[in-house]
Amino acid sequence: MKKILFTLLTLLYALTSFAQEKPTLLFYCGITMVKPIKEMAKIIEKKHNCIIQISQGGSEDLYDSLKYSQKGDLYLPGSDSYRKNNLKDGFLLDAQYIGYNQAVIFVQKGNPKQIKSLDDLTNKNNSVMLCDPNSGSIGRVTKLILTKYKGEDFFFKVYDNASQIGTDSRNINKAFIEKKIDVSINWRASASWSENANYIDTIDLNESLAPKKNLVINLLSFSQHKDIAKDFMQFAASQEGKAIMKKYGFL
Structure with missing residues (x-):
């Protein structure tokens, strides 16, 4: 009996050790891109016999997290502006473009409030929800759109009229599903899920106000598994990777 128990414990230890020896990568991913990245991660995990953990959240919050911890392998924010603005820190190395997203006006299905433009965001009869400009990428883009449209005063007027301020695109989508809001600004791709x-439903914005935002995967300087991370980046930029992005509404 002792011999059987010893054998089982030895086997369990071996299996545990094997699992621990698997390379584990940490991928910081903006909320809106999580679906396609999860699908790609399964393919890379199988190819390299590794584990890919995905930390999801607002792009700014994710960058603050990786900057503080200095751990992880890849970072995908909702806009390449996060790369441009943070390159000076030295944490972001190679980059790979994998598609783009664009901000649009979100309304309830069928647009029952007959919303037509950004001006409707100041109408007190409309329930408005926006993203915090200091949290998610869609919040930062929303601020840029509103300011470009009619100036900083208009930006403050819209946010003052908002009944809710969310931290990321997922909060906004949930509020529409629960029919708590009438109008918002969010990433186009998530409306198609x-x-x-x-x-x-969505209302397009002129590209002069809402330009396409490039999606770029960044290799982190403190990555412990750079070869696997680079292969993930290359796969995401391949035709197969782009097809996965397109399936989730990214162009």
């Missing part, structure tokens, strides 16, 4: 499509 199966869980959102029956609740949300």
Whole structure:
């Protein structure tokens, strides 16, 4: 009996040690891109016999987290502005473009409030929710759009009229599903997802106000598994990777 128990414990230890020896990568991913990145991660995990942990959240919050911890392998924010603005820190190395997203006006399905433009965000009869400009990428872009449209005063007027301020695009989508809001600004791609499509319609914004935002995966300087991380980046930029991005509404 003792011999059997010893054998089982030895086997368990061996399996545990094997699992621990698997390379584990940490991928900081903006909320809106999590779906396609998770699908790609499964492919890379199988190819390299590794584990890819995805930390999801607002792009600014994620950068603050990786900057503080100085741990992780890859970072994908909702806009390449996060790369441009933070290159000086020295944490972001190679980059790979994998597509783009664009901000649009979100309204309830069928647009029952007959919302037509950004001006409707100041209408007190409309329930408005926006993202915090200091948290998620869509918040930063929203601030730029509103300011470019009619100046800083208009930006403050819209945010003063908002009944809710969220931390990322996911909060906004959830509020539409629960029919708590009438209008917002969010990333176009998420409106096409199966869980959102029956609740949300979109209104395009002129590209001069809402330019396409490039999505760029960044290799982190403190990555312990740079070869695997670079392979993930190359796969994401390949035709197969782009097809996965397109499936989730990214162009």
